[in-house]
Amino acid sequence: MKQADNTYDAIVIGSGISGGWAAKELCEHGAKTLVLERGRNVVHNKDYPTANLHPWEFPFRGRMSARFMEENPLITKAAGFGADTAHFFIQDKDHPYVQEKPFDWIRGYQVGGKSLTWGRACQRWSKHEFVAPEKFGYGIGWPITYDDVAPWYSHVEKFVGVCGTRDGIDAMPDGEFLPPFEFNCVERDLKEKIATHFPGRHLVHARWAQLTQPTDLHLQQGRGKCQARNLCMRGCPFGGYFSSVSSTLPWAERTGNLTIRPHAVVHSILYDEQKRRAAGVRVIDANTKEVHDFYSKVIFVNGSALNSLLILMNSRSSRFPAGLGNDNGILGKYVAFHNYRGYASADVPGFEDNYYRGRNPTEPIIANYRNLGKQEMDYVGGFTTFTGAWRERGDESKLETTIGAELKDIRATPGPWKTYMYLQGETIPKESNTVSLSKTAKDQWDIPLLVASVDYDTNDDKMVKDFLDQSAEMLDRAGYKNIFQNDSHQPPGLDIHEMGGCRMGKDPKTSMLNKWNQLHACKNVFVTDGACMTSTGNQSPSILYMTQTARAANYAIEEMRSGNL
Numbered sequence: 048m049k050q051a052d053n054t055y056d057a058i059v060i061g062s063g064i065s066g067g068w069a070a071k072e073l074c075e076h077g078a079k080t081l082v083l084e085r086g087r088n089v090v091h092n093k094d095y096p097t098a099n100l101h102p103w104e105f106p107f108r109g110r111m112s113a114r115f116m117e118e119n120p121l122i123t124k125a126a127g128f129g130a131d132t133a134h135f136f137i138q139d140k141d142h143p144y145v146q147e148k149p150f151d152w153i154r155g156y157q158v159g160g161k162s163l164t165w166g167r168a169c170q171r172w173s174k175h176e177f178v179a180p181e182k183f184g185y186g187i188g189w190p191i192t193y194d195d196v197a198p199w200y201s202h203v204e205k206f207v208g209v210c211g212t213r214d215g216i217d218a219m220p221d222g223e224f225l226p227p228f229e230f231n232c233v234e235r236d237l238k239e240k241i242a243t244h245f246p247g248r249h250l251v252h253a254r255w256a257q258l259t260q261p262t263d264l265h266l267q268q269g270r271g272k273c274q275a276r277n278l279c280m281r282g283c284p285f286g287g288y289f290s291s292v293s294s295t296l297p298w299a300e301r302t303g304n305l306t307i308r309p310h311a312v313v314h315s316i317l318y319d320e321q322k323r324r325a326a327g328v329r330v331i332d333a334n335t336k337e338v339h340d341f342y343s344k345v346i347f348v349n350g351s352a353l354n355s356l357l358i359l360m361n362s363r364s365s366r367f368p369a370g371l372g373n374d375n376g377i378l379g380k381y382v383a384f385h386n387y388r389g390y391a392s393a394d395v396p397g398f399e400d401n402y403y404r405g406r407n408p409t410e411p412i413i414a415n416y417r418n419l420g421k422q423e424m425d426y427v428g429g430f431t432t433f434t435g436a437w438r439e440r441g442d443e444s445k446l447e448t449t450i451g452a453e454l455k456d457i458r459a460t461p462g463p464w465k466t467y468m469y470l471q472g473e474t475i476p477k478e479s480n481t482v483s484l485s486k487t488a489k490d491q492w493d494i495p496l497l498v499a500s501v502d503y504d505t506n507d508d509k510m511v512k513d514f515l516d517q518s519a520e521m522l523d524r525a526g527y528k529n530i531f532q533n534d535s536h537q538p539p540g541l542d543i544h545e546m547g548g549c550r551m552g553k554d555p556k557t558s559m560l561n562k563w564n565q566l567h568a569c570k571n572v573f574v575t576d577g578a579c580m581t582s583t584g585n586q587s588p589s590i591l592y593m594t595q596t597a598r599a600a601n602y603a604i605e606e607m608r609s610g611n612l
């Protein structure tokens with residue numbers, strides 16, 4: 048292909064949560080934009096094959112075959128994985144990587160990426176999370192503050208549609224929210240008991256990318272009200288939750304400026320030694336293995352943190368022999384994640400005459416109450432606690448031994464109320480937590496395999512213990528019974544919140560990206576997915592990736608217009 052036929056204003060690598068936002072903003076502002084996606088195409092509604100299936104319509108009632116489970120020990124561990132969602136996850140054998148230390152790398156390679164299967168929790172970071180690592184000495188400073196991103200949070204929330212309540216809590220700022228789903232009676236009870244016994248702890252609605260009351264902007268996207276089916280991860284025919292497939296990508300497409308190229312595995316970013324800028328992107332066709340080069344003024348790297356790092360590390364030139372922009376040698380270092388090891392639950396007596404309606408796809412949250420603006424624990428960082436309550440269907444202990452009419456009767460009888468709490472904790476970005484390229488092993492496209500060497504530390508252990516102690520205490524003070532606590536000791540990665548490795552910072556000696564997410568050493572390359580994260584905070588991260596992407600894309604447009612890029 049001639050270079051002129053392959054040249055765009057902007058190239059976006061990856062079509063998931065962050066890539067969709069880059070495409071939307073760039074296209075809306077007139078930039079001819081090419082989105083490169085390694086997986087197959089997924090079209091809203093048309094490619095949701097399980098969206099309306101009942102359990103009995105699946106070959107094994109929603110379970111996977113024993114052979115599939117044996118062949119895919121890793122991906123079948125992922126939250127939300129099942130016969131109804133398997134088509135939005137990779138299979139283990141197709142995409143190997145090296146685990147120097149145990150690390151569960153959960154991926155979804157298709158147009159839409161993991162935006163199709165994500166959990167949709169969308170809390171804003173507090174102002175403390177941006178400053179705590181530097182203030183308390185467990186990380187470098189962010190080059191941006193909460194005030195820099197606040198208007199962009201609003202911009203994203205309005206378009207995505209985020210439900211929640213305005214609670215005025217320091218640890219979890221308010222945003223542009225649609226009305227929340229209702230708490231059930233036990234959730235209300237727990238909220239009141241925590242407020243009574245633990246002043247300063249707030250059980251509130253978490254924020255969720257769920258259209259409880261669509262606005263004109265959502266209707267213009269072709270999306271409608273969430274029907275409380277809680278089948279989101281299959282793809283929603285109503286567009287009731289946010290994915291790039293139902294929202295940002297079709298929006299970008301309508302401008303006439305978008306080209307999406309599926310089956311395009313990005314190999315590397317090409318560097319022009321004379322012009323001292325990135326020239327374009329080298330792609331390998333996933334099916335034919337043909338090599339194509341595409342060119343543009345700016346490049347957005349949105350392959351999801353670890354894949355973005357892999358691409359940057361594999362982008363070697365005379366100027367950057369250790370990977371694009373990697374003058375200081377820290378590309379691939381300071382990888383972090385969220386600590387998801389803690390879980391607690393309890394039985395809740397006293398509400399047997401209460402039930403609830405619909406399948407609420409959201410959960411309450413207890414906002415972070417640890418190390419908030421001051422260092423008070425024997426560990427650093429904070430954590431949020433997701434929680435909720437439900438009623439079992441009958442006496443579940445009898446399910447294994449009962450069949451026929453008796454089983455149906457059991458299932459038709461409301462059982463006991465239960466409640467749970469699980470941890471989402473901040474972790475420390477450490478130089479020793481790294482990903483790198485294998486020197487020997489390559490994938491089927493001749494790209495070096497990723498080597499993951501990421502682990503927990505004693506800070507994480509202390510946080511898990513505190514979470515478990517505090518959760519048990521809250522459940523106990525609420526009067527709940529049979530309190531259960533568990534540290535799963537699961538490997539990092541299973542949280543699916545991998546971050547860092549190409550962190551933002553004020554100083555090019557200790558960071559890779561500036562405050563606009565540009566590589567310090569190669570300004571026309573922007574990294575705006577999880578790889579850019581300087582620290583992990585304790586909130587679900589994706590809304591911040593979207594916010595940073597929208598902010599950086601608008602900056603890139605300004606810089607292109609003024610001839611600086």
Ligand SMILES: Cc1cc2nc3c(=O)[nH]c(=O)nc-3n(C[C@H](O)[C@H](O)[C@H](O)COP(=O)(O)OP(=O)(O)OC[C@H]3O[C@@H](n4cnc5c(N)ncnc54)[C@H](O)[C@@H]3O)c2cc1C
Nearest residue numbers: 061063064065085156160161166167168313351576588589
């Ligand atoms: C079950 C589950 C629950 C989750 N719950 C939440 C939650 O509640 N809240 C939250 O904030 N986050 C949640 N997450 C995490 C969230 O999905 C990710 O943070 C988010 O999708 C990251 O966005 P991204 O654009 O970086 O990556 P993705 O959405 O994964 O998109 C990356 C895209 O890049 C493509 N790609 C990768 N490498 C290449 C290459 N070399 N060439 C071309 N294309 C490439 C991929 O195929 C993919 O389509 C959850 C994830 C899962 C799976």
